[in-house]
Amino acid sequence: MTEHLRSSSDPVFTDSAPASLHPVRSTVRRTLAVALSAGVLAVLSPLSAEAQTQNTPSLDDPRVGLAAGPGDTAEEAALHMRLVSLSPKPPEFDSAQGLTYINSDLAFRGNYVYQGNFSGFMIWDVSNPESPTLVNTTVCATDQGDPSIYGDLLFISAESRRSRNDCGIQGVEDVADRMLGVRIFDVSNPASPRLVKNVQTCRGSHTHTLVPHPTDAGILYIYVGGSSGVRSEDEMPGCSSGTVDENPETAQFRVDIIRVPLANPEQSEVIGYGRIFEGLAPRGSRGGPSGCHDLTAYPELNLVAGACGSYGILLDASDPERPVRLDAQADDNFSLWHTAVFSNDGRSLVFTDEWGGGTSPRCRATDPMELGGNTILRIDNGRLTQHAYFKLPAAQTETENCVSHNGGLIPVPGRDIMVQGWYQGGVNVFDFTDPDNPFEMAYHDRGPVDAETLVVGGSWGAYWYNGYIYSSELSRGFDVLELEPSEFLSENELAAAKLVVMEEYNPQSQPKLVWPAAFPVVRSYLDQLVRNQGLPAARTSAISEALRSAEAASGAARRDALNRLAGELDADAGRATDADRVRAMAAAVRDLANASQ
């Protein structure tokens, strides 16, 4: 292996064996003490599944060796997950012309799913997930077409140099026609979207993130993500580049902020920017983070997590026009901090590393688990601490672009569970309740689009929305998947997840998940306490019986039974090894009692 690596006269095109790698950092192993002192709900994993200990993706997995094919012709493998439907791309985007017509991210509102494409977007009606219907296809060159929905307004990122003010796909000859930034469409009539404004920015918009005004419902802010080159002064007056030292007005090393007056979206404009990278690179540096690939807002907590080049960054956005950096985390194993997902309690963050930009195979049996996967950070008083890595455990081929990509939470009470797309590595679901021991719970994967050459495809992002998992397939179309109960997920936990109904969901503007008062919610905690032995078996059996009996009753009798149970649980908490979970269950039982009036 060393032999091969040393040979500089080797053709550069053959595979080399991996050099010995930087071992997993010690922060990853330092743990229980920190977690215990944090005194949070998720001290103990609700499952005792094995964390990832492998150094590279495994060749011993049902996902290995799947036959290739475009569309629905590839062989599939699935665990605890069912493919409900695959809707092919509309003819407008049905082209294998490199990246020009690939699908991108998703946004959700009511029965509609908004799917971005490098050359426009689609609106799907998913009232029947077995058979989504295409309501509209809008052709509009953008690259990459990252979508967000807010009421009747659909926001679309435009970054490509071929992107035009008039949405044409013929390319740009005169820079006056160029549109780089965020497009705003009125989709009040989903069958006929109307372009109401192109907000131009100096570096275009690779992604964008909605940050609602904390108090004024009439104002929406948009944080613009992206690290593209700066447009010339000729093309857009006021745009210039360089380091902050040499040019304080530089459009690099900043995050642009757009203000949208919701009653007059045509008046939307860039109102400023956040210089949130100051001090991260050595003084006088010509490098370091110059923008965020993506930012994830958690408006409930006024936090924003920025995945910004070589750093994961935590921002306080209490004043959205002046975000303040709380902390930043670097990791030499992470090449491109790409996207973040908060746990629902805001105490953990999953960061993804899009090593290779998404068009390269990075899940081969030789690609290390610390590179091109996820890492989990804990947030304590605004400070970040790095914990374990998690990567797709099954090896993929040379012709499958694969790396960590977008996802979101699955609303199971008492646990942190995420569904994620890994491009041609497929979709998987993993638990990160214990930030030191994340583990995989379910997956769906297809063979490569093509067995001989790398044809870009796979899941751009996969998200749970009102009971189903929706995945945007770059080349094949639009997938709907359904999670199934398993040894990793009880029927009660799945039922509780399905009780969470969102009116609107933009994965990069995370909503706080709230569960209704319901028996499956209470029983989810109970199932978790049985699994992790957080309470003695005699107690969990008795609680189960008490719940059965309360459910059989009604009105005041049910209420009284539940209040009695809640009191017992308070006492249990004092003796339990997972006291926080018992307390959470007691609170859910009280909610249920109050709902039984």
Add this chain to the structure above:
Amino acid sequence: MTQPLAGLSSTLRILGVLILTAGCGSAGHGSGDHNAGHEPAPPGMTAAPDHAGHADHADHADHADHAGHEMHGLGATAGPGFTVDDVRFMQMMIGHHAQALTMARMAPTHGAGRDLLTLAHRIDISQRDEIGLMQDWLRERGQPVPDEEQMHTMEMPGMVTPEQFAQLDAARGSEFDRLFLTFMIEHHVGALQMVDDLFANPVAAQDSDIFRFATDVAADQLDEIGVMERMLERLDPSSRSNSR
């Protein structure tokens, strides 16, 4: 993605050599002039260059000289959705990446530190795959792909000189780390300049694939410069006071 170059037909290799012109001039011309990319586009390029298929080599040569690097002499023509500058960028970046690979592969045998081994390994995998991507892009558009000899003789900004190479090869341990980081930072700055040069042509890089690729190269390498500067600082804390 990473088909061996040996798969190229010998006719193409010969063709490549025949097209090789006297474009490769003074060695090391590119180093030291990396901020040129921050200047406005050269006057010759503000007029929209050919976008429909008639290559204008003279115009490009002009541009290349202004930008501080030489033509490499491979043939390049425009086609549907891509310009001559796009083709040249891909051809030259192959050579630029190839040198980074050569450097990265020295790390395990030169006593590199653990952090540097990780970095070198990542550069090795990343840039090897990207070379495959660039080769595919060129082949799919019927453009000459530089062969091994050509890619090692191209002149690009930030390239390590033979003298620097000898210096690096003679170094071991932390001295190797220091030189590697110093040279690789300049090498990366050179790649940023190549992207800047490409984008200085207002109608170049409209093809989705080259746009994505060039943007990713710039973003990755800009960040990696920051990472390497941090590593350099850890290696030699006093360097913080040095002016750069």
